[in-house]
Amino acid sequence: MSEEILINVTPPETRVAVIENGVLQELIIERDKQKGLVGNIYKGEVCRVLPGMQAAFVDIGLERAAFLHLSDFSNKELEHKGSENIEHYLRQGQSIVVQVTKDPLGTKGARLTTEISIPSRFQVYMPFSNNSGVSQRIECDKERNRLRACIEQFQKKNECGGFIARTAAECIEEPVLFSDMTFLTKLWEAISEKITLADAKTLIHEDLSLSIRTLRDLYKEGIERIRVDSRETHQKLVEFAKIFVPEIVSVIEHYTGECPVFDIYNVEDEITRALDRNVRLKSGGHLVFDQTEAMTTVDVNTGGYVGGRNLEETIFKTNLEAAQTISRQLRLRNLGGIIIIDFIDMQSEEHKSQVLDALQRNLDKDHAKNKITEVSALGLVEMTRKRTRESLEHILCEPCCACEGRGVLKTAESMCLEIFREIIREVRQYNVQELLVLASNEVVEMLLDEEADMLAELELFLDVRIKFRPEAEYNQEQYDVVLL
Secondary structure (H helix, E strand, C coil), rough: EEEEEEEEEECEEEEEEECCCCCCEEEEEEEEEHCCCCEEEEEEEEEECCCCCCEEEEECCCCCCCCEHHHHCCHHHHHHHHHCCCCHCCCCCCCEEEEEEECCCCCECCCCEEEEEEECCCEEEEEECCCEEEECCCCCHHHHHHHHCCCCHHHHHHHHCCCECCCCHHCCCHHHHHHHHHHHHEEEEEHHHHHHHHHCCCCCCCCCCHHHHHHHCCCCEEEEEEEECCHHHHHHHHHHHHCCHHHHHHHHEECCCCHHHHHCCCCCHHHHCCCCEEEEEECEEEEEEECCCEEEEEEEECCCCCCCCHHHHHHHHHHHHHHHHHHHHHHCCCCCEEEEEECCCCCCHHHHHHHHHHHHHHHHHCCEEEEECCCCCCCHHHHHHCCCCCCCHHCCCCCCCCCCCCCCCHHHHHHHHHHHHHHHHHHHHHHCCCCEECCCCHHHHHCCCCCCCHHHHHHHHHHCCEEEEEECCCCCCCCEEEEC
C-alpha cells in the first residue's frame, strides 16, 4: 500500500490530506480564526457547580464556559479524596488547571479534564498519574514488556508521573526513549512555573500547529513522502524533524509544481463529494448519510445492483462494499459520537459476521477510537467513534438560511393555506378593507392560478380586497401581509 501526506498552507488555513493508494482517506482542516483547542492547558475559574450532574462549568476565557465532569478528574485527585460528590472537589470562584479534550461542538462548550497529558513523538506524559501503559496497537508481548520496563526504569530514577508509550515507540532504542521522556518532564516544569504566575482564565500551554502535529501524530512507517506547498512551513517541518524524528527528514518535500498540491489526487473533488448526502457504490448501490445533533445514521441501499445469482448474494456483496466505504467516509467526514448503520437485511449469520469483520478491519486503520456492536434484532449495527473536533460539514458549511438547517421547505400549497389563515386573522383583528400580500414568485403564481377560486371566495366572505406582489428575494416560506 502506498501512503502519502499532502499539506496545503495558505494564510487563513492549513489543510492536511492523508492519501492511501491514490485515494483520499482523511482530511484535517485548521483555520486561524477557528483553531482547535484540544490539548491546550488553561488555568480556569469555576463559574458554576452542578451537584445534580456531578459536573461544573469552568470559565477558561472562551465565548462559552467549558464543561468538566467528575469522571474527568485525575485518578490521583479521586483516590486522595475518595468522594463521588463534586462539591468536595470544587467551589464557585476556585482556580483550577484543566486541559481541553474536545473542541466546542455546536452549542456545547469545550470538554475538560484535570488529568493533564502532554504528547511527544514516542510518549504521552501524565504528570498527575502514577500509572503507565503501552499503546494497544503494539501487539508483540515482548516489545510491550520492553517498553514498560523502559518507562519503569525512567520513573524510578526521576520520580515523575506516568507515561504511555505510543505506537511510534515500537522498536525505538532506549536512549532515544529516555531522551524523549526527559524532554517531556522538562516541558512540564516550564508549564508548572507558568501556572504559578498566571491569572485565572489564561491559556498556559498551546499544542503545536497542525503541520507539525502531522509529523508527530500521523506519520508512520510506510509513508513514502510528505509534500508541503509552503516553503516556510517546509523549513519548520524539517527543523522539527531534525530534532525529534531525524529518520523522516528525507521524506519531507517542498512541492513546487504548477498545479495545486491537492489537485494531484483530485482532493478538492473528493471534499465536494464528502459534503453530499448520498455516496455512490461501485456496484451500483448507494449510501445515505444523515447527520443530526444526537447521532449519525447511514442507510445502505442496493440501487441498480442485481447480483450474479440470487438476492442474498446481491445483498451480501453490497454490504461488504458498503462496510469499506462507510469506514472511509467516517474518517473523511470526521463523523463522531453515536453512529447507526442500517445494512441491508441478511438472512445468513455467516454473512452478517463477515460484514462486521470487514467493517472492523477497515476501522482499525482509523486514528479515532471506535467500538462496534453486533447486528441488532432490527438489523442495525450500532457503533461509536470518538469525536474531538467538528465534522467536515460543520467546518465548511452553515445551515441554509431558507430552511434553517431542516433540509426541506414547506410546499407552495402549504404556504397559500397559511397566508389565507393569516389574512383571516388580520381582517378580524383590525377590520381592514384592503390588504397587500408579499410572497415568493412560486407562491403568488399559485395563489392567482390554482387557488384563484378559493381566493375569490375568501374575498367575498371577508368583504376585503386582496392584492399580491411577488418578491424575488423571498424564499418559499417567507411572506408578509400588509394593511392598506
